[in-house]
Amino acid sequence: MKPRGSIRRRLVLQLVGVEAILSVALFVVVRAVAQRAAEGTQDDILAASATSIADSLRTEGGQIRLELPYSALSMLGTLHEDRVFYRVEAQGGILTGYADLRPARAQAGRPGFSTYDYRGEDVRAVTVLRSLGAGTQQEVAVTVAQTRQGLEAISRKITATATAVGAGFFLLATALSLLAANHALAPIARRTEAVTRRGPSDLRPLSVAPPAELWPLARALNGFMARLRGSLARTEDFIAEAAHRVRTPLATVRAQAELVHRRLNDPDKRRAVREMIRAIDETSRSAGQMLDHAMVGFRSENMERRPVDLRDLVRETCNRLAPTADLREIVLRQDLPDAPVTVEGDPILLQAAFLNILDNAVKYGPHDSAVTVSVTDGAQVAITVRDRGPGFGGADLKALTGRYVRGESTAHVVGSGLGLTIAQAVA
Structure with missing residues (x-):
């Protein structure tokens, strides 16, 4: 009988499958969280830049004045050659900036964000609303936009980092799974080795208590060995008894036939008795050798x-x-x-x-x-x-x-x- 599959291989494959799913999930989670954190950081910087511009607005003689602060745009940085666009709009007119820059939907005291294509590039825009003037309030919309090349570079780094984390987790978990599988199956290997080291006639029950999962198998094996031990003992007794029961009567019959052969004078009767003695010899030898053959088969197992x-x-x-x-x-x-x-x-x-x-x-x-x-x-x-x-x-x-x-x-x-x-x- 050939073995069908391997418990160790099946266990390891199942664990590796679970680890692969967890590694993919870890990759997705790490990438999503880091991506969201990077986008949130960019949004915060954009909002701070727009707020800085909005805070620099003032009114003079009913007119809105703006001195664009350098720090408002410099805080966005020049990493990855990202381009920055801005627009300041008041009373339906453009105070400064790019007139074709589309503002995002915003509410008073709450900036609005949007992502769209501007001049062939993907940009992230923020709009901040401010109300100016002591009497008549004038609402000013400040929009700042930045291209997303830096964010895409950060996204690639995040993806590479998440991939490395997921692969490292998978490799480490696979190694630990192999150790766990070997440790979990060690009791089976120890008991297999203990049974293998036994001699052919050693049919003692297993004395070391196995784990709970192996207890039904150990109990069944002990019961089988007990039945086998009894069967072999009965077989040995039967062979010995049969040898005695068969050979002794045949030897007695042969001896009596030889006595009769010596006393007979009729040639035909003597020939008949000789044939009977020959048949007894053949029967005795056949029975003896059949018992010897059974004995050889029995002892070959013990x-x-x-x-x-x-x-x-x-x-x-x-x-x-x-x-x-x-x-x-x-x-x-x-x-x-x-x-x-x-x-x-x-x-x-x-x-x-x-x-x-x-x-x-x-x-x-x-x-x-x-x-x-x-x-x-x-x-x-x-x-x-x-x-x-x-x-x-x-x-x-x-x-x-x-x-x-x-x-x-x-x-x-x-x-x-x-x-x-x-x-x-x-x-």
Whole structure:
């Protein structure tokens, strides 16, 4: 089963998506606030300039006089070569300034602002109203306008600054999101590592309390391991019990059949009993090897690795098969080195594999011959079995390791077709 997606990647992508939205929102907010502040500053300066001009107005003999103060226009500055325009209007006539400059709508005591195109340039204008005269009041409108090149330059700087702030926030938030995702998923990684370090037969429940979000998974995993532990125990007990229950009665039946065979004088009856003994042998061997195959499958999931001296393994297996070899007048020769030849493995599985291979050599070897077992230790450790049997005869070796598959020259020999299967499974 292949994994589908990654929780870490999904979490990081979701956090990065939220951070991207927040970064864009921060960019928009910073730019809008700074832009509004810049425009407000320009409006305040324009209003101060117009107010300064309006404050310099006076009446003499019923006539409105104006001495344009230098500071009124100089306060607007000359940054970015902005141009300044002004207009002073009283009683529907122009006192001074640009006659075509359009005033903004204003109220007494409250300046008015407007933005429009003037002489091919975008300008920001302010109009201030003043009433002059002791008796008859005369309303004077003072309008001051300035091009917006400086404001546009400030706007570009604001945009660059807001972009840098948004990008910096996004990068910092992304780095923090990666750290947060790794920290949030660390309990899963620790518990995965703890389970991975366990041996195949270690089915103890998880002892360290996980976070609340992982508690249902940990509880389900503990329950599964408890059920698996019980199932494996029942399987092991069943294999051991089945081996005893099957082999013992068959051995008893075979012994009784041999006694009957010795007492019979009728050739036909003796031949029938011999066939029965052969069938018992085949049944006994098939049942035994099926149980051995089940045992190999069971232990492969619960291997107990420990150092195994192959010399001891060969000696013990040869001793077990010595009676069978003697019946066929076959000599088992052992060519073993003086020094120990140690490998890491499950001794029961290794013995099951070697026992089946050596048993094949004894069964299929001709009478009055020899089987030589040697152990070599070098770049690779090997157990070699040499016999005078018929061999595989060009058969497909991969097919012969399948269950219940036997070669062409085995019809006269009792077997189940599981020997090589067991050896291959152990290998």
